[in-house]
Structures are given as C-alpha cells and as structure tokens.
Amino acid sequence: MSSLPPSFNPHQFDIAVVGAGLIGKATALGLAQLGLSTVHIAPDLSQSSAAPAAGQWSQRIYAFSSSTQALLKKIQVWDALDLSRFQVVRDMRIFGDRQGPQDQLHFSAFEAGTAQLAWIGEANLIEQTLDQASRFQNKLERLDATVTQMTFAETEAKLTLDNQVEIRAKLVIGADGARSSIREFAGITAQHEDYQQSAVVANWNSDLPHLETANQWFLEGGDILAMLPLPGKQVSMVWSTSPENADALLKLNEAEWQLRFAELAQGAVHATLGNLRFNSVPAAFPLSKIRAARLIGPAQNPQVILVGDAAHVMHPLAGQGLNLGLRDVATLLQVLENRESFRLINDPLLLRRYERERQGDTSALLWVTDRLKKLFGAQSTFEQGLRNWGLGLVNRSHLLKRRLIHQALGENHFE
C-alpha cells in the first residue's frame, strides 16, 4: 500500500476507482490491464483479504455464475483461484410454501446442456487473489483513504481525500457500495426500498451429502431459506426473515437450531440434509432494493460511472447481486477497450454507451427478484395458490427452464 508524499499532491490519473469490495478490486485491476493509469481509493484497501485458513470457511459465501467466471478469466484471476474451495452446483430445487407434490421447480445442468448451474465459494478467496494480482500491476496505484469531496471541471474530476491529498482523474468509477458517496457527489438520485427483512447466514456441516444441489424453500409468512452446497458435506445457509426473527435466530444454540430445522417446511430441510452442526458463527444482514436513477453523472457533463451495489442492490433470493455487478465491470472494460481510436476515455458517448448496455440486464433482474420476493411474501390464499401453481407450471416447461437457466448464468444470448 502506498501513501502519497505531500509533493505528490495533486496527482493526475486516467481513472479513479473508489470502493474496495470485490467489484472495485476487479474494476481497478481490469482497467489497469487495459494500460490506463488507475488509482484505486478506499478506506479499507490496506486490510487486504486474509487467505482462507484450511478447514475454516468464511461467512461470505456466494453463488457465482458463468458470466463471473468469464470476467475473472479475462482479468487472469480465475485460474489462480484455489478451486478446491469452490463447489460446483449441478441441480437446483425450489420448493413452494404449500408443500404440495407439484409445488416445486427443479433445474438441472444436464437438462440445460451446461456443465454446471453455478459455483459456490468464498468472496474473500477471490478478493485475496485480486489483491495479489493488483500488486504486480504497475499501472495501478492503491490509496488507503476516503473520498470526502468531488468537483468537476470541463475534462476531469477532482477528488479530495480525508488525508487532504487531491487526485485528478478523467473518469471516476463509483464502486463504493449501496451507500455510495460517489453517486451523491455526481448528483445521481437513487430509489430505496427497505424490504423489512434480514438475511441470516451461517455455514453448517451436514449429516447427509448435498448431492451438488442448491435447495431453496419458500416458507409460510414470506421467509426464504437457501442451503447452498460447499465442498465436502458442508452447506451455506441464507435465511431471509423478519428482523425480529433474525435477532432471535442469532441467539440460538446448536440444539435449538436443530429443533427449528426439524419443524421447517414440514421437516423437509432435516429430511434433505440430516442433522446440521455449526461451521461458522451466524451473522445477519439487512435487505433492501436500491436502484440509481442513472448509471452515469453529473447530468450535464458525465465523468462518473457507477458499478455494482452503487448502481443496484437486490434481494439475495436469486444469488445474483455480485454477478450482475461483475457484468457491469465486463461491459465497462469492453466499452473502453473497443472505443474508437479518436475517442478520449471520458467521451460522453462512451459513458452513454455503457449506460445503455447495462439497462436491460439490470432492469430484468431487479424486477424478477422484487416480484418473486413480493409474490412469496403475500399472505392471501389466492396468491399462495398462484405462486405454487406457477412453480409447477414452469417446472413442466423444459424450454422455459432452459431459458431461465441461461439468463441466470448471465449469458447474453440463448441458443
């Protein structure tokens, strides 16, 4: 980690990337690999992700799609990952909240003609590999700082950091998450909806093998429980529930958890995985939906691009937030890489090109996850009948299932 000497102030870069989540790290590395002088700024950059310890598993377990694999391959990170810590998902089973024999949906990689539906693994494993690759990238400067102010001139933005250093960049990438201050500095408004739910996450050792299957149960009252397979006989749980129930769940001991699992979905969770023993301490995250009104700003003379949660936050029921964010990164790299030789990197036309290309994918995923969350949260008998009937109906359509799988994989076209 370098800290700039006072004489270095101000400093000029092609691009400033703000935010050190997985999205920010992938963006900064990818842009530097294009030969653009890039500064990566975040308060927590120096706390590089620790290497996962053997036998221990991080709580931040995600489902990664093929579009994520494609981007990580492009920036030469995928092949450096310890893939023995990733579990391939070959089947996905989704159960309705009526427990009728037809109220379920089964996706199979075999049926869709693809090798796997997803990979399940640790976010910090990828972040650590991105950190390592970034250290060898001489076009990339990393700064441990918070952006406190940003102003815009004709052809560049000026970022003031909390250590009083001033950075000038032709283009600023806001990868600073759901509460993005870069979004605010650029005058971009965002719609925010609190889902009044929290996700309780924990890893478990299971008695029964998971059979490379991700299971998700919609439960009465709007709760959603996902059990994602990890290497060996381990599963990662994401239980979306009311904030009150989340607080109560965090206080349970292992024996009390067993009782809760035994009664869930008429015993189906227990029947599928057997007894479950703690493999990590449970934690809870509040859930909301956020959508930025624009992906670029300020309106008159855009010099900022939003990626990842700074642009969109969705319910985790489809396990797609990070995958969608990495598709933003892939599009950004593609737009800059393929620009006409006469265009500067902050040509407004390029920024609009990025925004236009990201609209469809973002709108579709935000809409689908929001509708599913609300449909399964509705309490009327009519809606309960409708959603369970819908699961069975989709299950009987092989063509529709194939289409849904290819969309979830993040493939732009369907053959």
Ligand SMILES: Cc1cc2nc3c(=O)[nH]c(=O)nc-3n(C[C@H](O)[C@H](O)[C@H](O)COP(=O)(O)OP(=O)(O)OC[C@H]3O[C@@H](n4cnc5c(N)ncnc54)[C@H](O)[C@@H]3O)c2cc1C
């Ligand atoms: C329970 C749960 C399960 C999920 N499961 C999945 C899944 O299976 N698959 C999937 O694809 N997605 C999943 N998601 C979504 C995923 O977690 C997010 O989409 C992803 O982490 C967003 O990454 P990000 O880098 O955009 O933001 P963040 O990870 O929030 O990173 C933001 C960064 O910006 C920095 N920052 C903030 N303010 C400033 C500032 N002023 N100056 C500089 N830096 C700043 C922060 O320090 C941080 O480093 C899940 C989400 C939840 C809640």
